[in-house]
Amino acid sequence: MSFFLNYKMVKANELAKQQREISISEFFAKNRHLLGFDNPSKALLTTIKEAVDNALDACEEAKILPDIFVEIKQVKEERYVAIIEDNGPGIVRAQVPKIFGKLLYGSKFHRLRMSRGQQGIGISAAAMYGQLTTGKGVNITSKIGPNYAAHYFSLHIDTQKNDPVITVDKEVDWSLKDHGTRIELELEAKYQKGKRGVSEYLRQTALANPHSKISYKGPEEQLVTYPRVINELPKEAKEIKPHPYGVELGVLIKMLQSTKASSLSGCLQSDFSRVSAKVADEIITKAKLRAKSRPKTIARKEAESLYEAIQKVKIIAPPTNCLSPIGEEGIIKSLKKEFDAEFFAACTRPPSVYRGNPFIIEAGIAYGGSIEKDGLATIMRFANKVPLLYQAGGCAVTKGALDVAWRGYGLGQSKGALPQGPLVIFVHIASVWVPFTSESKEAVAHYPEIMKDIKLAIQECGRKLGIHIRNVVRAREQKQKAGLFEGYIRELSNTLSELSGNEKGEIEEGLKHFLEKKLPLINGEKI
């Protein structure tokens, strides 16, 4: 063997030695921008967001009206402590370390049900970011009931193993609370006010969660409280099974292998939603398979026939009790609490489906009053009741609002721009799986089904606004005309009195009365 050939063999062996497994924590530590930790100000917002999302999810699951307190304290330049406290059900002792100290660990990934968190990454990623930038771990206090002791943990993440390392684990007194969780996390950060700051995020969160009370104290700021405006929990979201249209061939094969059903027909009926015995039969017949076949014996080729048959059979849309919309009343109450406007409207669309996943679009608008008159409308975007503050340009919601012909509703609009005027547009997408354009969950992907419903929901609010604007505009014009006429009443009465011989004062009264009756009503009141 020549040196040359030998050399290459050695090379392949050498390369082999360098191969090794990469821990998911190491991966995300290096790629933290994928999770929303691009820079110090976004890192702070993301940390609060992940903790508040979890708090709201936990409260809803335990049927508790959420009461959340957030505080940010400055430690030194570019170093802050974030504190998030809730009145949720608490976390059982054994689970705390993994929830906060292990990436990709959680309860929400494997089920089809609307929730804020999806992946089991967020809060542990925040803990890891804090650790990377300050060397400090995360501190958690949790209590699961008034007769239970609260437990306190301080922990790190071993990024090589993706496992928690507990440094403090003790019982503490937390008699102030019956149950709940408190997180303290130190991190490198910048504190930002305005449109993309924590304060705006919490304001919008309160807006989309009218059943929550949220208090916030920023560094050297006053405590702000967003009160609860609805004293009822939102409709509970139920877990559903996957709809056949949303299942890919590879997943179908896996489901056939791992089903508990003993027949193909049974598997289709028990493991999918909306498959009746009749629908199962239809699919199996189209696929030229046998209903009684044992699912595990279905070969890849047969599974492919099955997959193709599914696409050809008409199956009704998935159930939508897995979703928990805010509702028109909730949206309007929230908007009224937040905006001193003259007109409000809201619309919750009927459920729809993309790739087998049910979703609901809701929209709301607030118009006029003390809302900024100059400039373009403001869009507020929400996904599963979580405000989206970044990447508005790339979001399906923004596109939907841009695509609406606002001139038809009496607003000015330049080509490709948002409408002009004192308008706030609120859009919410609720889904078992919101298709974000990136893992940092900042913008909704442009699925045609979603785009269509966003547009329809906004249009419905727009039409109501159009009627209001037309009425207001018509009323204002009429009032102007009336004012003009009013100025001539005395003179007219004189002339009419001379002509008719009737009493002048009587004619004047009559004309005034006539004018008043003709004046239009705005919002039920005379203008």
Add this chain to the structure above:
Amino acid sequence: MSFFLNYKMVKANELAKQQREISISEFFAKNRHLLGFDNPSKALLTTIKEAVDNALDACEEAKILPDIFVEIKQVKEERYVAIIEDNGPGIVRAQVPKIFGKLLYGSKFHRLRMSRGQQGIGISAAAMYGQLTTGKGVNITSKIGPNYAAHYFSLHIDTQKNDPVITVDKEVDWSLKDHGTRIELELEAKYQKGKRGVSEYLRQTALANPHSKISYKGPEEQLVTYPRVINELPKEAKEIKPHPYGVELGVLIKMLQSTKASSLSGCLQSDFSRVSAKVADEIITKAKLRAKSRPKTIARKEAESLYEAIQKVKIIAPPTNCLSPIGEEGIIKSLKKEFDAEFFAACTRPPSVYRGNPFIIEAGIAYGGSIEKDGLATIMRFANKVPLLYQAGGCAVTKGALDVAWRGYGLGQSKGALPQGPLVIFVHIASVWVPFTSESKEAVAHYPEIMKDIKLAIQECGRKLGIHIRNVVRAREQKQKAGLFEGYIRELSNTLSELSGNEKGEIEEGLKHFLEKKLPLINGEKI
């Protein structure tokens, strides 16, 4: 205990039961858009890209001039087989299953050295996508030398465990090749031509890798071959140690815990680049620590002082032999091979640093000739010699080209737009860690240091182009004037002859000769 309290305790326990670990494969299967598998046409491109990236990396590491063959065959509507074959060093048998059947497994994640692949995700993600959409596994043939048997594997990924499942494992005859790897992968896909297609991707890959030969056969297309234009391997990229400026506090603490050095000073000198005994002393003195302290005994607070001291000490920039630029000659040769232009220029900037990571920016331009004259300039973006075809709008390279004042170089340019005219702009960023805006590696993040160098590199090419344009324009104008003058020579000669009494023909000759001498040269030739 009341029912109410009891209920909550049960809730915390219930929630606890639902918590479980999520496999990285399941995570990426659900979030495949993060890896560039958003839709069927992008999935096909990403698959080819990941395989070709790996082939080029492996060839370079083994010092082999790459010879790569890519074929795409259509199986049925929206179903293709992608074949990628290289003459690389091959993969030793034991490593094949993990490289193709396990996400986050690779050799490139943990080292600081320029390479195309970074994370150990790409090719196994492609295999997983194929499996999800077709139910079929990936087939690999590999051979590490002429005296070795080739081995053939067919494998699946167990997404729950993130581990390979081998279905075929045998020796095969592959006597045509001395060494190399061949991958066959069936996937759901759409075949797209044009700007974002496989064919354009390979054309640009050949452009950025003048030392490679790449052949491509698309479905029902002719075989296209991009020949090798440089018969020499690029300068080898060496592995470097992290530069102190790029290390975060959390990483510093980890390094102190895991170092092999017995003293703090020794750790700083051996585990970081550019830290001499003198620099180490300076850092340790500023941090008020002792040079002989055992690194493992450094507490978090002391590590923080150390971290702060590092930022205050002047440390020279990291070594740049970890980078392998294309070089000005390579860029110009590549552009000449691809474009029939009248003017070429290239510029390789000196190395620079962002967040402790060295990088080099290179730019090239091709102008005039048969390049499309109407419309805006074309930008070709490359990161570690890999073409970037998506998300041009969000990329630092595009921003850099837009920020250049092209009017100064004689080109038309509207505000906020690319210059007009027959121009191709080529930009390459080479770095040990290219900061992509997303894991699908489509756009470079806007780090100010990177932005600055992109602009400077393009400007240097622009200045050369400006000189050329001025010369050409001046020459063309002069030629027009000369042409005008030439028309009057006979008449002028008559007049001059009458006035001076000299022979008419002689004067005419003299004037013509004078004119010729004054005519400018363009590219060394008379126009």
